[in-house]
Amino acid sequence: MASFNGCGRKAVCIALILCLLSFLLLVQAVYEYKSSKTDEIILEEAKEDAHNQAHFALKTIVEDLDSTRFLAEEISKDLSSGKLKDDFTLRERLLAEMENNSDIFSIGIAYSPAVNAGKLHSLYFKRNGSYVNYSAIQYNYTDNIEKAAWYNNPLKKGSGVWNSPYFGVAAETYLIEYSVPFYLTESGNRDEAAGVVAVSHSLEGIRGAVGGLDLGKTGYGFILSGEGLIISCPFQGYLCGNISELAKEYYDFDLISQNMAVGGYRVTNSRTGQSFWVFHEGIPSTDWTLGIVLPLEETLLEKKTEQKRAVIRIMFAAFAFLFSLFLLFISLYRHDHGGLWILVFIFSFLCILGMGFIWHLALNYSSLDGGNEDFVVFDMAEVETVLQHFSTDSKTSRIPTGVFLETMEFSGSNEIILTGYVWQNFSGLDVDVASPGFSFPESKETTIERAYVNENESVVGWRFKTALRQPFDYSRYPFNREYVWIRFWNNASEGNVLVPDFDSYDSLVPESLPGLEHSFVMEGWEPQKTFFSYRVNSYNTDFGVGDFTHSNVPELYFNIEIKGNFKDPFVSNLLSVIVISILLFAVLTITTRDEKKTLFSFSSSGVLSYCSSLFFVLIVAHASLRTRTAMHGIIYLEYFYFIMYMAILAVSLNSIVFGSNMDIRFINAKDNLYVKLLYWPVILGCLLLITLLNFY
Known part of the structure; x- marks a missing residue:
């Protein structure tokens, strides 16, 4: 009795220490989350940096x-x-x-x-x-x-x-x-x-000073005269235009012109869904105004990623504290096997809850990054800002290019077939003889046919069908988001620049899926966002063309963000793993020497035969998964199979040892109780750890 009381006191002390440590960990996690930079602080720092750069530009x-x-x-x-x-x-x-x-x-x-x-x-x-x-x-x-x-x-x-x-x-x-x-x-x-x-005096020097401001990927500066004329801005087509007149056509200018009397303000463009912050100040010795535009989503992108990680840290600390409290309660009031099973249930439930929470974040977290270091653009000012970053000649002709997708189909794990329309505005050219001014460099096979001509607008449209090979990342399958992109190369020998034809879309809000058929259907996937972007690619050859124009220059992309349908993989893969794990636990429960506790007679050979059957079913499901995804590395869902392989092996070895005369106290004690107690905590704990390592 004294020994039992001593063990009980040790258990209480350990539980108290774990409660204290986990509580301190929770407090620290919450404190770090609360003390981390808020959106306002990050924005203020970005504003201060922009102010400093603006003052330097003003001096120049x-x-x-x-x-x-x-x-x-x-x-x-x-x-x-x-x-x-x-x-x-x-x-x-x-x-x-x-x-x-x-x-x-x-x-x-x-x-x-x-x-x-x-x-x-x-x-x-x-x-x-x-x-x-x-x-x-x-x-x-x-x-x-x-x-x-x-x-x-x-x-x-x-x-x-x-x-x-x-x-x-x-x-x-x-x-x-x-x-x-x-x-x-x-x-x-x-x-x-x-x-x-x-x-x-040429405005090139002044535009260069404003264009040289480091305001992120798509932030930009502008200068207005006292009469409202645009002296400097990224898009050359706006120069010398009156902002009041341009405001009737361009919503961003309307927002800016309405708030000129305010020193700094935040506005949201309802057509693009993007928010930005604007501030301006006067230029000495003139009646001019220097303005700065900062895109908020781009500025706060890194903060969102850190916030997700901080929430996961808080969740784990909270779960640890809750389990420690239950451990303390069981140590104080329950000293039988029932108390141990309660702890097993609580720990297993918290592990499942933790995995579900991380899955929820993975399925719902999204950002406009194209999966790469893309320069996402929503208007011509942002396009010209990106082109200016890479010293693109402002006199080079811009060819407005639009795209509309009708169908999208995966023909393989890394191959996708697209059909739709591409149109281009050839102002000043003979549209009757105009050929496609674009190509798809990643295409395996492409057919392009002229579909229509609008001579009044100098627009030619082509219908296309192309098979693109792209490196999709299935490492987080089935909780992954992928980006399907159409990459445009310019076919014109004179080096024209392809730019998005923004005016052809009613809305540019990514969630409204501009450029996609309303009844767009993809088997196993759901489209989430569409947007245009630029990406810089370099090549180690000129392809035999001395003046090759596609190396180290921004190339136009049309991106479709798609989210995997979780239900199908859950039914076809996860559900089978769950059923097998339950059946395996049922096998483990019959490993007993007490004939009164079961209707089934236990034998090592019977358990091995049953485990072999489960292994065969598991290996077939695993092979099917590998065939569908065709990944070279290991995907997230495979870890579930690996854990079950280890569980099948462990249960088989346990049955052999338990059925033999080997004297292993941990296995033989209390009719194999400790092995049964550890089954779910070990499996679910390993899966939670793997989930954390993959998604954190």
Whole structure:
């Protein structure tokens, strides 16, 4: 009795220690979860980093603008002081300034007719490649016309002004111009301007400073003038457009224009389902505004992964604490075999609950990463941001390309057959003779047929059928999510860039499955999201083409995220494993020497025969699983079979030892009770550990 009491006291002490340790572990896990960076903290850090980069960009922009402004004001000062009296001296000065300042596109001097006997007189230098051309201004700049605003605006204001940006046809780039009046001392009237000095500066440097901001994969910056003109943004097609007018067509601009009076704000684009945070601040010495756009989902992506892991840690700590409490209760109040069976049931139930919880996270956790380091895009601003990251020439033609899938079918574990439509917008080309400007480089076999032509929109559509081979990852089968992608190569020899035709879709929310047939059906899979992305691939050959254009450049992808149907594998694989494990436990329960406890007579040969039958059934199911998935490595579901193989072997060995005269106390004690007690905890504990290692 004393011995029993001593063992009981030890059991209580061990249970108390385990309760204390597991409780401390739970407290620590909860504390780490609570003290981890919240969404607000992560966003604030991203904002602070963006602010710092914006300030550096502002410094660069201001230096560029000030150099242009200082040059114009210096020339105006020299003209007003009489230092530049004659045209020869003036031409020499302007030519020298052009040669010394590569960012300056043009310098113009326009005299007022009042100081030149009623006649127009001007000098105009502009850059033409590596040369500088000289000529006079060929139109009446004193007229109140739009292209003469550079002359009239500073005269009306009486001081220097930044004129609205414009596209320089000769320069083939966007320009910004600063003009300032000058006064001639010999005219005797210091109150009336004698003319205007105008200096134009390429926006490429300013766009480069804004485009160089490190704002993640698709974050970008923009600059607006005081009149709302877009001076800089990733998409060149928006440049010099008015944000108020563009807001009628582009929802993002509508959100930005409505909140310009607010320093920082969060908005959600209902068409794409994406949220982003915007802040802006003024650029000194101008009425311009620098804005920053940060995509929230991309910024918080890493946080979501860490949150999932933190929740799993809390779950395990909570389960450990609960089991320790039950262990303490059993140690205090139950000292019979029934108490041990209660502990076995509780531990087994917690293991099953833990696996179910991890499975739930695996089935429902998703992110827009394409399974790789993809650059997910939802509008042309994000597309141009990605292309800018990889120094794609902004003058290269963009070919809008759309896709619509009708059917998708797995013809093998790593081969999928797709049918649908691809269309392209060939603006400025003869659509009647246009050939497909795309190909599928991963295709095993492809057929493409012209389906329709919209001459008014210069759009050609093709119907295609292709068989693609892709490396699907079945390591977590049947709880895996896969990404089926269509990779587009550009067939055009001139190196056009393929971009998504966003305008052709009613909605770009990934969950609404843009580009997929409404009645889309896949056997064993469920489509979850669709989206466009870019991925950079490199090749160690030029394929015999010296100017091969597909290496180390962003390539267009259309992605379909699919989730495995859990029910079919559960019925065909897991259910058989569960039944076999129960039958095996039933076999274990008949290993007894007490004839009163069972209607079946125990014999080692009978158990071995029964285990052999279960092993045969198990090996057939396992082979069927390997055939379906055709994986080179080990998939998650196979561990269930491996554990059952070990269980069958253990039960068989146990029956041999128990039925022999071998004196092994652990097996012979209490009619093989301890082996029976450990059966479910060992199997389910191993499965839980394997599940954790695979999904954590």
